[in-house]
Amino acid sequence: MPDSNSLHQDLKVSSDDAKSASPKTHIKRSRLGVWDFYEEIEVDRPRFALAPMLSKLKELVDCFPYLVRMFKDVFSIPGCPPLVLIFAMAHLADAFVPAVTIWFQGQLLSITQTAIETRTVDKERLIRIAAGRLACTVAAFFFDRIMRIVGRPLNAHIRRWWALHCFHAYARLDNATYDKTEVRRQLRDTTDDYYGQSVIWRTIELVSDIVTLITRSVAQTLVLVQVLRGQPDGPMLAVLTLSAEVLVCVAQMPIFRPARIWLAKTVDHDFIKMKGWKDAVRGGWYRKEFVVGNLKEHAYSEFKKASERIGDKDTDWSEWEDLIDWPLPSIWHAFHQPLAQLPQIIFTLRAAQYPMSIPVSLASLSLVQNAASNFVWSFHTMIYRMRRIEHQLTAVKKVYEVAKIPNVIPDGTIPFPEEASQIRSGVALEFRNVSFKYPDAEKYALRNISFSVEPGQLCVIVGSNGSGKSTILKLATRLYDPEEGEIFFGGHDIRTLKLYDLRQAISVLFQDYTLFPLSIRDNIAMGDPATAHDDDRVRLAARLAGAESFVDKLPDGFNTYLEPPVSTEYSSIPEGQTFFTGRKVNYNGLREAAGVKSTEAAALSGGQMQRLAVARTYMRSVVQEDSEVGLLLFDEPSAALDPAAEHDLFDRLRKLRGNKTMVFSTHRFGNLTKHADLILYMDESGIVESGTHEVLLKRDGEYAKLWKLQAQAFI
Numbered sequence: 198m199p200d201s202n203s204l205h206q207d208l209k210v211s212s213d214d215a216k217s218a219s220p221k222t223h224i225k226r227s228r229l230g231v232w233d234f235y236e237e238i239e240v241d242r243p244r245f246a247l248a249p250m251l252s253k254l255k256e257l258v259d260c261f262p263y264l265v266r267m268f269k270d271v272f273s274i275p276g277c278p279p280l281v282l283i284f285a286m287a288h289l290a291d292a293f294v295p296a297v298t299i300w301f302q303g304q305l306l307s308i309t310q311t312a313i314e315t316r317t318v319d320k321e322r323l324i325r326i327a328a329g330r331l332a333c334t335v336a337a338f339f340f341d342r343i344m345r346i347v348g349r350p351l352n353a354h355i356r357r358w359w360a361l362h363c364f365h366a367y368a369r370l371d372n373a374t375y376d377k378t379e380v381r382r383q384l385r386d387t388t389d390d391y392y393g394q395s396v397i398w399r400t401i402e403l404v405s406d407i408v409t410l411i412t413r414s415v416a417q418t419l420v421l422v423q424v425l426r427g428q429p430d431g432p433m434l435a436v437l438t439l440s441a442e443v444l445v446c447v448a449q450m451p452i453f454r455p456a457r458i459w460l461a462k463t464v465d466h467d468f469i470k471m472k473g474w475k476d477a478v479r480g481g482w483y484r485k486e487f488v489v490g491n492l493k494e495h496a497y498s499e500f501k502k503a504s505e506r507i508g509d510k511d512t513d514w515s516e517w518e519d520l521i522d523w524p525l526p527s528i529w530h531a532f533h534q535p536l537a538q539l540p541q542i543i544f545t546l547r548a549a550q551y552p553m554s555i556p557v558s559l560a561s562l563s564l565v566q567n568a569a570s571n572f573v574w575s576f577h578t579m580i581y582r583m584r585r586i587e588h589q590l591t592a593v594k595k596v597y598e599v600a601k602i603p604n605v606i607p608d609g610t611i612p613f614p615e616e617a618s619q620i621r622s623g624v625a626l627e628f629r630n631v632s633f634k635y636p637d638a639e640k641y642a643l644r645n646i647s648f649s650v651e652p653g654q655l656c657v658i659v660g661s662n663g664s665g666k667s668t669i670l671k672l673a674t675r676l677y678d679p680e681e682g683e684i685f686f687g688g689h690d691i692r693t694l695k696l697y698d699l700r701q702a703i704s705v706l707f708q709d710y711t712l713f714p715l716s717i718r719d720n721i722a723m724g725d726p727a728t729a730h731d732d733d734r735v736r737l738a739a740r741l742a743g744a745e746s747f748v749d750k751l752p753d754g755f756n757t758y759l760e761p762p763v764s765t766e767y768s769s770i771p772e773g774q775t776f777f778t779g780r781k782v783n784y785n786g787l788r789e790a791a792g793v794k795s796t797e798a799a800a801l802s803g804g805q806m807q808r809l810a811v812a813r814t815y816m817r818s819v820v821q822e823d824s825e826v827g828l829l830l831f832d833e834p835s836a837a838l839d840p841a842a843e844h845d846l847f848d849r850l851r852k853l854r855g856n857k858t859m860v861f862s863t864h865r866f867g868n869l870t871k872h873a874d875l876i877l878y879m880d881e882s883g884i885v886e887s888g889t890h891e892v893l894l895k896r897d898g899e900y901a902k903l904w905k906l907q908a909q910a911f912i
């Protein structure tokens with residue numbers, strides 16, 4: 198583990214100033230192990246020492262409205278207000294227990310003093326004090342129980358509400374927005390569950406802890422001052438004992454931590470390679486290639502070589518982060534030790550000076566130290582919580598801001614279609630001088646593309662890899678908007694149409710389709726959310742796609758999960774371990790009793806998975822007689838199908854589509870292009886040929902060449 202010295206050294210040795218980020222800041226780059234650390238430094242940083250603390254305070258103040266909103270929201274969750282009140286009351290009542298305990302200790306001290314002076318003891322008072330102390334212990338236990346009992350359902354209510362909030366915030370994001378690095382980061386910071394606790398619940402706990410601890414510390418101090426007022430050297434002992442602790446704690450307060458803007462990344466090939474290999478041996482989906490490729494030895498040797506090259510620099514960023522954020526505590530700890538000894542030293546000196554008061558002083562020293570350790574515990578806990586508050590409040594702010602992340606693709610206002618008949622006869626699609634570049638890409642994916650597909654026509658796009666066929670389909674569904682040019686859908690510029698209506702009117706099957714971690718039934722049913730409940734429709738869609746028979750053969754049929762999203766949990770004792778008694782740990786009996794299968798994932802072939810994806814499309818566009826879909830888009834829907842299944846798919850699609858407009862992107866012409874009303878032949882420069890099969894054959898250009906090449910393969 199690196200220490201602060203190496204951090205300091207690294208920063209000093211290899212820091213250099215990179216290019217200016219803005220007129221008032223520059224970026225300082227440092228090397229920390231395998232990490233490149235970039236920090237934004239203000240050029241005209243004010244000499245004013247409190248500035249970083251004030252920025253931190255401002256940050257906290259900015260988060261405050263979100264905290265208020267969070268509490269308002271929690272109070273609006275059905276069932277929560279009474280639980281919150283009970284929880285808060287128990288917390289507050291608990292805060293006064295230590296102060297009452299000190300008060301009883303003070304009473305004991307005064308009895309001791311009287312006993313020394315008068316040689317008599319008030320027994321009744323002594324019993325009352327003992328009973329009072331006992332009551333304090335019982336009360337503390339009781340309040341703790343209440344907090345636990347109420348906390349559990351409160352957490353559950355909040356978690357449920359929070360899960361819905363998060364789900365909605367995630368689900369509403371469009372593709373281009375989700376792809377943005379800053380959005381991914383924002384989402385990652387608000388992960389909805391942390392050991393079953395939401396950000397909201399953790400914040401509530403934290404805030405109530407801090408309020409309780411402040412109340413507890415203030416109450417304790419007040420009672421302590423009251424009790425020690427009459428004792429010789431009492432206040433001085435109290436001040437000395439507490440100040441040492443306060444000093445250390447205060448130094449650790451977040452406000453004393455400078456506000457820094459930084460990022461760290463690594464370009465160390467060995468570190469990245471090791472991480473890649475670690476993922477490869479741990480992730481189940483790589484195992485097949487791993488085993489078949491005989492990668493065991495190769496992987497180990499690659500990992501070992503990288504590990505030897507990298508040496509001790511193989512540190513995750515989290516280890517450096519601690520040092521960057523908390524460089525001070527060790528210095529303060531050095532002061533702490535001598536300060537902590539001061540009360541004893543003073544006491545010894547005073548005892549030598551006034552030997553008669555030794556018993557009382559001893560009792561007050563014990564009371565002070567007792568109270569101090571209590572106080573210090575509260576204070577330390579409070580500071581520890583305070584360290585988290587900044588992070589926690591920022592998390593709450595992010596929670597609400599995630600729900601407001603604007604989507605990159607702006608919504609239109611015009612409803613579509615104006616009349617249902619517009620859909621039934623198919624919808625026209627036109628690209629007019631469209632150019633498009635993917636975010637962060639340097640090269641244009643499409644340049645000046647124009648074509649027009651009339652309502653009800655079948656258009657097939659063919660051409661070389663990377664020529665932009667899939668991109669055309671992505672732009673037609675507004676996953677992205679073009680940089681230049683316009684796209685018309687049913688005669689409207691698609692940017693003016695309501696996004697929901699546009700996407701309702703289009704059914705699309707992407708080349709890189711995704712099967713969701715849901716049951717096969719749900720995977721097909723989501724093709725048409727409006728009729729998702731209808732099992733017969735799901736079955737029919739599966740039948741049309743040629744999936745029904747193999748799905749029925751699976752042990753759980755349509756309820757099969759391809760990759761179970763929840764895995765079976767086991768105790769931490771590993772399989773095969775032998776106990777002291779000689780018993781060997783074997784989970785097979787438990788697995789059998791619980792009906793856990795030996796392999797949890799259902800294995801389907803690539804073609805079978807593609808049929809499921811096609812079934813989803815059928816569900817949406819073909820099964821429904823009164824379908825609202827007017828344009829069907831297919832991107833390589835037959836890539837994983839055998840020739841018979843492909844022929845079947847193309848044939849069925851042509852027959853079932855009725856009057857709907859259909860656009861296909863494919864490399865495998867089959868007999869599809871023969872039936873096409875329009876064929877677009879693309880290469881990297883754009884659309885190079887267009888027309889019907891006959892026209893293009895006659896032209897004897899690129900399309901004709903490719904067609905003949907494919908036809909020859911079958912002669």
Ligand SMILES: Nc1ncnc2c1ncn2[C@@H]1O[C@H](COP(=O)(O)OP(=O)(O)OP(=O)(O)O)[C@@H](O)[C@H]1O
Nearest residue numbers: 635636638642661662663664665666667668669708
């Ligand atoms: N998400 C992306 N980000 C950046 N560039 C992309 C992205 N997707 C595709 N591209 C690039 O855009 C260009 C067009 O890609 P597209 O997928 O549309 O081609 P295609 O004709 O469908 O290819 P294929 O026949 O291999 O499926 C390619 O140069 C590709 O590298």
